[in-house]
Amino acid sequence: MNTKADDPRGEGRPLTFLLTGGRAPVTLELARLLAGTGAGHRVFIAESLERHLCRVSRAVAGSFVVPPPRENVEAYVEALTGIVRKYDVDMLIPTCEEVMYVSQGAEALSEYCTVFADSFAKLKRLHSKWAFIRRAEELGFRVPATRLIASADEWLAAAEHAPAPDGLVLKPVFSRFAAKVVVIEPKKAGERPWCGAAPEVTAACPWIAQQYISGRQLCTYTIVHDGTVVAHTAYEARYTAGRGACIQFQPLEHPVAAEWVNRFVRLERFTGQIAFDFIETTDGTLYPLECNPRATSGLHLLRDTPGVDLAFAAPDKLGGKMLVAAAEAKAMVAPAMLLYGMRGVRSWSGWKAWVQAFASSRDVVFHQSDWRPAIEQLRLLRLLHGIGKQRKITLMEASTYDIEWNGEQR
Secondary structure (H helix, E strand, C coil): CECCCCCCCCCCCCCEEEEECCCCHHHHHHHHHHHHCCCCCEEEEEECCCCCHHHHCCCCCEEEECCCCCCCHHHHHHHHHHHHHHCCCCEEECCCCCHHHHHHCHHHHCCCCEECCCCHHHHHHHHCHHHHHHHHHHCCCCCCCEEEECCHHHHHHHHHCCCCCCCEEEEECCCCCCCCCEEECCCCCCCCCCCCCCCCCCCCCCEEEEECCCCEEEEEEEEEECCEEEEEEEEECCCECCCCCECEECECCCHHHHHHHHHHHHHHCCCEEEEEEEEECCCCCEEEEEEECCCCHHHHHHCCCCCHHHHHHCHHHHCCCCEECCCCCCEECHHHHHHCHHHHCCCHHHHHHHHHHHHHCEECCCCCCCCHHHHHHHHHHHHHHHHHHHHCCCHHHHCCCCCCCCCCCC
16 A cells, blocks of 8 residues: 555544445445444545536535546546645545556555555456466466466467367457456267357457356455455455346355455455455365455445454454354345346246345435435446447446556556
8 A cells, every 4th residue: 555654644633535436326336334433434425427426415515527547547546646736635445447457556646645555566466367277276276277368369278179068258358347358168979069250369459268267256355465365355246247247245154255355365465356256066165266456346245344444543442353244134236136137037936036136225325314326327328338439448448548548567
């Protein structure tokens, strides 16, 4: 974590936070958590989209439009620095993939505030689906068999000769929401597993070919200071938008996953928000699939957990206690549950489970005392639809187009 010399933490006074990534429901959640605590913290938002969820939230004291970091990281950092100085911000917390750009400007920003993010070099290693697996293996963790693919010919060779009966997963080294993932499930010997064309794969835009492992998908979200976990949640990816993002969240007590995360972040001496996707086999073995060194939807499960503001700004005041989600802390992205959640229902028991999950989960955007973001959500979708149409990309791709980092060199 990058801190300014005059560290404000521990003074017992309300703090001023600047959050980036105001388009994301998880950023709205964090803003509400920080502003809603008894400490009465003040929250500002910096966002490169004109329309976003946090813009109209009662939890936000002010919202600022900043340059898209993917287009001009120097201008982006300069704009953040201006906000930090003008409003005497104590802590800057990146939430989405713009953390990759914030970290590049952390040295300049940390002269004026605490930047809750690790170094760019470390984030780059964890954000890469190839480098992360290599790092986990280097640290002694069991990982899926994974190899790097740097050309379309290599991609086709891997796809057309996917091992039977294991199967194969192919995905870009830098991607999100399971975008472009190709899953070649186990086939019988003699069957040809792939008959299509190869996507664009180059040395500059590589993919990985990863062993297909059957099991249930688990996700974790953790807040860490210098390798010490101060808050942690785990949940099963039961309902998803296609193969992508989880859309319903129910806390899962999973000691094995908690210990895996604790060991990894301790060895990495990590600071910031970090999330992992795992596959758990029938014998209980955990295989890491990828790492997201940023906020993810697991934060929604901490809404009713006191002390989340301390987990970010003053972990020493937690007295060594690790914050966890309450057992009843269920949440969902309601529109996505209606649009995608029912698609996988194939039985009466599955239908009953979906109804129970929907009925028992709160929507992560709508709140009766802060309802305007739910309306803004429609305007945001319209804006993203326009961006997607203009750039000929999907709605999901449009949602991160201007903040994502895909391995570009400065």
